[in-house]
Amino acid sequence: MLMGVSAVHFVLLSAALFGIGLFGALVKKNAISVLICIELMLNAVNINLVAFNKYVTPGTFIGQLFAIFIITVAAAEVGVALAIIIAIFRHRLSVNLDDFDWLKW
Amino acid sequence: MHHAWLVPLLPALSFLVIVFITRPRPKLSAAVSIACMLGSFALAALAAYGVFTDNHFQHRPLIYDVHWFGMQGLNVDVGIYLDPSSAMMIFMVTMVASLVQIYSTGYMKGDPGYPVFFSYLSLFAAAMLGLILSSNLLQMFIFWELVGLCSYLLIGFYSHKISAREAAKKAFITCRVADFALLLGMLAIQIIFGTLNLDELSEIMPHFENYTTAGMMTLIAVLVFIGPVGKSGQFPLHVWLPDAMEGPTPVSALIHAATMVVAGVYLVGRTMFLFTEVEPAMHLVAVTGAFTAFFAATIAITQREIKRILAYSTVSQLGYMMLALGVGSLTASFFHLWTHAFFKALMFLGAGSVLHALHHKADVWEMGGLIKKMPVTGWTFVVGGLAIAGIPPFAGFWSKDEILLATFLEGHYVLFALASCTAFLTAFYIWRMIFLAFFGAEKPENHPHESPGSMTGPLLVLAVMATAAGLIGTPGNPLWQNWIFFGHPHHGEPNIPIMLISTALAAAGIGLAYLLYLKDKDKANARALAGMFRPVYKLIYNKYYVDELYLWFNRKIVDGSARMTYLFDIYVVDGIVNGVGAVTKGLGQNLRCVQTGKMQTYALVFFLAVLVITVALAFTDSSSTALVMGGAK
Amino acid sequence: MELTLEAAAFWTLAAVIIVSALLVVTGKNIVHSILWLVVTFLGIAGVFIMLDAMFLAAVQVLVYAGAVCIMVVFGVMLTQRGSMEKSSLFNKRVIIAAPLAGLILAVAGFLAAVSKESVPLSGGTVPADTVSSIGEWMLTRYVVPFEAAAILLLVALIGAVFLAGEVNTDADGR
Numbered sequence: 001m002l003m004g005v006s007a008v009h010f011v012l013l014s015a016a017l018f019g020i021g022l023f024g025a026l027v028k029k030n031a032i033s034v035l036i037c038i039e040l041m042l043n044a045v046n047i048n049l050v051a052f053n054k055y056v057t058p059g060t061f062i063g064q065l066f067a068i069f070i071i072t073v074a075a076a077e078v079g080v081a082l083a084i085i086i087a088i089f090r091h092r093l094s095v096n097l098d099d100f101d102w103l104k105w
Numbered sequence: 106m107h108h109a110w111l112v113p114l115l116p117a118l119s120f121l122v123i124v125f126i127t128r129p130r131p132k133l134s135a136a137v138s139i140a141c142m143l144g145s146f147a148l149a150a151l152a153a154y155g156v157f158t159d160n161h162f163q164h165r166p167l168i169y170d171v172h173w174f175g176m177q178g179l180n181v182d183v184g185i186y187l188d189p190s191s192a193m194m195i196f197m198v199t200m201v202a203s204l205v206q207i208y209s210t211g212y213m214k215g216d217p218g219y220p221v222f223f224s225y226l227s228l229f230a231a232a233m234l235g236l237i238l239s240s241n242l243l244q245m246f247i248f249w250e251l252v253g254l255c256s257y258l259l260i261g262f263y264s265h266k267i268s269a270r271e272a273a274k275k276a277f278i279t280c281r282v283a284d285f286a287l288l289l290g291m292l293a294i295q296i297i298f299g300t301l302n303l304d305e306l307s308e309i310m311p312h313f314e315n316y317t318t319a320g321m322m323t324l325i326a327v328l329v330f331i332g333p334v335g336k337s338g339q340f341p342l343h344v345w346l347p348d349a350m351e352g353p354t355p356v357s358a359l360i361h362a363a364t365m366v367v368a369g370v371y372l373v374g375r376t377m378f379l380f381t382e383v384e385p386a387m388h389l390v391a392v393t394g395a396f397t398a399f400f401a402a403t404i405a406i407t408q409r410e411i412k413r414i415l416a417y418s419t420v421s422q423l424g425y426m427m428l429a430l431g432v433g434s435l436t437a438s439f440f441h442l443w444t445h446a447f448f449k450a451l452m453f454l455g456a457g458s459v460l461h462a463l464h465h466k467a468d469v470w471e472m473g474g475l476i477k478k479m480p481v482t483g484w485t486f487v488v489g490g491l492a493i494a495g496i497p498p499f500a501g502f503w504s505k506d507e508i509l510l511a512t513f514l515e516g517h518y519v520l521f522a523l524a525s526c527t528a529f530l531t532a533f534y535i536w537r538m539i540f541l542a543f544f545g546a547e548k549p550e551n552h553p554h555e556s557p558g559s560m561t562g563p564l565l566v567l568a569v570m571a572t573a574a575g576l577i578g579t580p581g582n583p584l585w586q587n588w589i590f591f592g593h594p595h596h597g598e599p600n601i602p603i604m605l606i607s608t609a610l611a612a613a614g615i616g617l618a619y620l621l622y623l624k625d626k627d628k629a630n631a632r633a634l635a636g637m638f639r640p641v642y643k644l645i646y647n648k649y650y651v652d653e654l655y656l657w658f659n660r661k662i663v664d665g666s667a668r669m670t671y672l673f674d675i676y677v678v679d680g681i682v683n684g685v686g687a688v689t690k691g692l693g694q695n696l697r698c699v700q701t702g703k704m705q706t707y708a709l710v711f712f713l714a715v716l717v718i719t720v721a722l723a724f725t726d727s728s729s730t731a732l733v734m735g736g737a738k
Numbered sequence: 739m740e741l742t743l744e745a746a747a748f749w750t751l752a753a754v755i756i757v758s759a760l761l762v763v764t765g766k767n768i769v770h771s772i773l774w775l776v777v778t779f780l781g782i783a784g785v786f787i788m789l790d791a792m793f794l795a796a797v798q799v800l801v802y803a804g805a806v807c808i809m810v811v812f813g814v815m816l817t818q819r820g821s822m823e824k825s826s827l828f829n830k831r832v833i834i835a836a837p838l839a840g841l842i843l844a845v846a847g848f849l850a851a852v853s854k855e856s857v858p859l860s861g862g863t864v865p866a867d868t869v870s871s872i873g874e875w876m877l878t879r880y881v882v883p884f885e886a887a888a889i890l891l892l893v894a895l896i897g898a899v900f901l902a903g904e905v906n907t908d909a910d911g912r
Contacts, residue, residue, distance in 0.1 A: 015847055015850065022838075043782050058863055085813060
């Protein structure tokens, strides 16, 4: 297991990265930190996709294409999310997610 | 007579014309109304002439039916049912209604509601005529209700008076109670026999065993009978009739003589075939009638208001008609209806004339000697009194004799005795009223004057009718008996003893009234008698406390049960409703804590759920799991 | 030797990624977190190279390690006040979130382990010319998602400008 590298290794790496990102996204107070952790989770998914691209469908680029689209969407997401955070910060002078409870009843 | 349908249509038309066109002009409205009524009277007279000169009508009525609406198992026609009975009725109703309308031009002069009053009178007459000519029970019921509505409008005509409003409500509600039973009876007829057509029903009824049991038949007959009990003021639903005095006097005349109350008698007469098949129903009708006649007559003895006395006398006379129907003599019943219409209209209009002269002072004890100042009113009133008391040869004698005879021949001796007593009482209370009001010493505080010609004219016409209307049904000239009957014509042999008894009783009643109220100048004996029987007098004066009984029933039982249901509503129904609301609210109160508005908590819960679902899918053994999880298994 | 070289590369990269990611999450200073994030992204780019995805590795470095991180730093710069030492603290959910993340990892690991046999052990050969192949796929079969992504980027650009450019401070009444 230590010597050979298979798809499972990459999947496990991806799962670990996803878990770390999830943990961070749930526990961080700062909205920007949460955003960073979400990026980690997205990257975990990308690793998965590219790994399966190599091990399951090496002839086509489906996995890589998916990864590219995810990167595109993530970039857009980061832009919009930062804009929202800045807009909220202007009103509340805070980036602490626990202060943002408009959704409450 | 093929234009009989025009008879109810003309007054209906005048109602519409007055309401929509001529209302701002009282004189014109009255003219339209009277013209239509007289036209209707002429048509009715023509129709009656046509019927009574064609022997064919003795056996087959003239029926015109137009299909109105229908569906599976229900076909309703509208039509005209013209036979000797209805021909007689339309003739009588149009005549009395015309006279009442002419009389009203004088009586209602200067009233702000003058045109409205005439429109109501027209509608009232139209409804009654429609009822008479109806060819099926549903049509009849519609007009029946229309009559009830008009009576409500007219009794409550002086709507500024609280008592008038109350009386109108009382009349309407009492009749509604009765009408409900009638409606149930009609529904039962429709369900069981599949038709409401009078002609078809009369052919079905002799074989009713093919459709239903005798018990059900009795129930139907009783239900149908309750309607007339309300409308015709029979005990125990008579309470509205005396209060109906609150309306203008011409209305009272119309209600009591020609239209409203006789509708009940007429309905029973029309549906006679329902009753003759079941003995108990007939007995019920007869006993109700006889008891009402006696009961109302005793009340009338003690009353003081002129119109109230007349009202109880109406109740009493209607009891006679019911009695006659109950012993199976449609002839006698309708004969009395016919004569009663004239002499009762006469007396009411006469009373109206008196009230008009005395500015609505109604207590007979405060009148006296009026006949000198109001000769026409007075003497016509005396004619009416002779007629109702049953002195030959006035109309009432012949019809009352017919009823007594029918009762006696049918073997109802108790009822016969009761009816004879009533005859005596009738003569007594009517003549008590006449002696008190028209004879004796004049009261100096009254300044009576004779009424105008528009009022005395109808009185004279009615006086002639009250005298002569009975002559078409005497033993020597049994014209009436040959035409109006149920089943087959029958005229009992003239029974001289019965005639003598009834005449003697009437004469005795008049004589007693004379002794007590005219000869005895200060009425000491009458007062002494009243004092001697004070409890009884009080009981009767208060109309046997029937009103109070109803009031008690209403207050305690109806209100009590209403309160019970109110509590039920408050605590059980509202409890359930509010309980549901409270549970929802409580749930919301508690659940809203779950909604923190914090996104990370939501995400936490979301991933928790993802985890649970993943585990559930991955570690259960379904095929869909394998599909979702790829090669996990 | 070939296999062990690959294994050594994988374990090294995995170690770099996991450690730097943990530092990203646990760090209390957000600027440090972002720097460690760059390291993580670079490690992921290395993984992409291992998986024969050259073009993706380049994109990863350019977009994530470059653009995204710079953007996040700008975001921090615009929003953060006071001390950077306590700019990225934890909240009370740690107690629940840590076991949750651990459980998810455990479940995913278990599932990966049990499904080992159904996945090929050694990867196939990915065509070396990734850039031209991807370009061809993008403009033929995946042209619709490609255009959609382009529109999405445009909309995101306009939206970001609109949202962040709003100066009216009491727009929502606060």
